[in-house]
Amino acid sequence: MLASGLWLVGAPAYADNSAASIDIKRTTLRGTVPDLRVDANRDGVVDLSGSSDERLEDSREALFLANLDDDTRRCLLPENLVSLDDPAYDQKRAACNDAADNIVNGLFDERDLASIHALPMRDAPEGARIAISGAPDGSVRLFMRDSGQLRTFDPSTEPVPAQALRDGLELRLEGRDIIRDTRWNGTVRVTLSLPDGKSDTVALRQAPLLLQHTLQTSSQVILAARPKLLSKDEFEKDPILGFTYEDYLEFQKPLIPAHKSFRDTLDAARQSAEVDKPLRQLPIDKADMWMQDMFEPAYMSVPGQDGNPHIIRVLLRSPDLARPGSRVVFELRRRDVAVVQQAQDPFEYPPLWTATSIGWAISMPCHPTRPTANTIRMAAS
Numbered sequence: 543m544l545a546s547g548l549w550l551v552g553a554p555a556y557a558d559n560s561a562a563s564i565d566i567k568r569t570t571l572r573g574t575v576p577d578l579r580v581d582a583n584r585d586g587v588v589d590l591s592g593s594s595d596e597r598l599e600d601s602r603e604a605l606f607l608a609n610l611d612d613d614t615r616r617c618l619l620p621e622n623l624v625s626l627d628d629p630a631y632d633q634k635r636a637a638c639n640d641a642a643d644n645i646v647n648g649l650f651d652e653r654d655l656a657s658i659h660a661l662p663m664r665d666a667p668e669g670a671r672i673a674i675s676g677a678p679d680g681s682v683r684l685f686m687r688d689s690g691q692l693r694t695f696d697p698s699t700e701p702v703p704a705q706a707l708r709d710g711l712e713l714r715l716e717g718r719d720i721i722r723d724t725r726w727n728g729t730v731r732v733t734l735s736l737p738d739g740k741s742d743t744v745a746l747r748q749a750p751l752l753l754q755h756t757l758q759t760s761s762q763v764i765l766a767a768r769p770k771l772l773s774k775d776e777f778e779k780d781p782i783l784g785f786t787y788e789d790y791l792e793f794q795k796p797l798i799p800a801h802k803s804f805r806d807t808l809d810a811a812r813q814s815a816e817v818d819k820p821l822r823q824l825p826i827d828k829a830d831m832w833m834q835d836m837f838e839p840a841y842m843s844v845p846g847q848d849g850n851p852h853i854i855r856v857l858l859r860s861p862d863l864a865r866p867g868s869r870v871v872f873e874l875r876r877r878d879v880a881v882v883q884q885a886q887d888p889f890e891y892p893p894l895w896t897a898t899s900i901g902w903a904i905s906m907p908c909h910p911t912r913p914t915a916n917t918i919r920m921a922a923s
Contacts (some may be wrong), residue, residue: 552799576670576734576742580604586845586852590710592669597616603729603747605844606656606682608717609641610880611854613650617875632863634899635872636883640716644694645830646685650877652692653852655685655714656746656844660734666707669737672697676745677730684732692888702734717748720842720856721884751882752855753905755915760817764874766831767823768801769794782828797831828865835899836860837881838870859883860900 728748846852
């Protein structure tokens with residue numbers, strides 16, 4: 543049967559594991575020592591006037607996102623998205639996202655960045671420095687508010703302008719990729735130091751990438767488009783590995799009339815589940831219509847300013863780059879929707895119908911002992 547991909551959204555994706563409140567306050571020292579603030583209590587707002595985000599040491603971590611969506615849709619594919627066989631094409635497309643450049647691409651892109659503020663210091667000296675520690679090189683990027691605009695800020699080469707400290711320094715932290723290095727737990731420390739040795743440090747942690755589980759609310763149902771029957775000439779110009787044209791016809795012909803029945807049944811289920819968006823049909827590559835094997839929906843989330851989680855949905859592409867049909871996932875990349883692939887040389891992988899078919903992965907609902915759900919991975923023998 544044809545397979546569909548269910549695109550799910552729902553439960554909060556972050557855990558409230560903040561430490562207990564710290565009684566010691568620095569109210570009387572405000573304006574005379576460095577005082578960095580982040581969203582330490584994870585309510586979506588950096589508190590600059592009260593004490594909800596005040597602490598003596600970085601005992602609580604704010605969260606930040608890997609900024610991998612495409613808020614302005616500058617990563618759109620050409621129409622012949624499944625006709626290019628060069629694996630470098632896949633790498634180039636996967637690398638296109640909002641963190642790939644050093645520009646904040648509008649207000650929606652700014653919302654994907656974590657805020658770091660320093661309370662104003664009226665007598666701030668020249669020569670103050672920002673330092674980033676705990677994160678692998680290239681994993682994060684800083685922006686600074688300068689004359690009302692955000693610009694890149696390289697703390698390794700640039701001191702903090704004294705006037706920025708006097709006015710109240712404003713930084714933004716951007717995660718540049720998901721956590722692929724298992725030696726890093728996602729924690730980043732940002733330190734503001736003055737020439738006289740006074741300093742302050744805050745800690746942030748990259749939001750985890752979580753698979754969506756089957757009890758989360760469906761947002762949209764995605765279906766492979768009706769297969770097209772290739773002529774013998776078309777087939778022989780671009781054959782399917784292991785198939786003769788006769789094999790292809792025997793496999794493909796029954797699927798064409800079956801597609802309508804499957805689509806109608808799936809659409810009825812969508813309406814019964816009260817999913818408002820209509821079915822979305824994506825083009826397929828030749829006989830490869832197994833949409834559920836093309837990608838797996840996941841998500842990252844941080845507290846939003848409006849009290850709701852700010853979510854970037856992440857579509858994990860099948861790791862088999864020899865499967866060009868899965869390139870359709872790049873069509874779905876847009877504002878708050880990212881595409882991630884993790885693959886080696888495609889020819890090092892087993893055939894596409896085994897473990898590289900990502901439909902073999904499923905995330906079971908959350909459980910008290912597994913609050914972020916339980917992932918089960920299967921494979922054919």
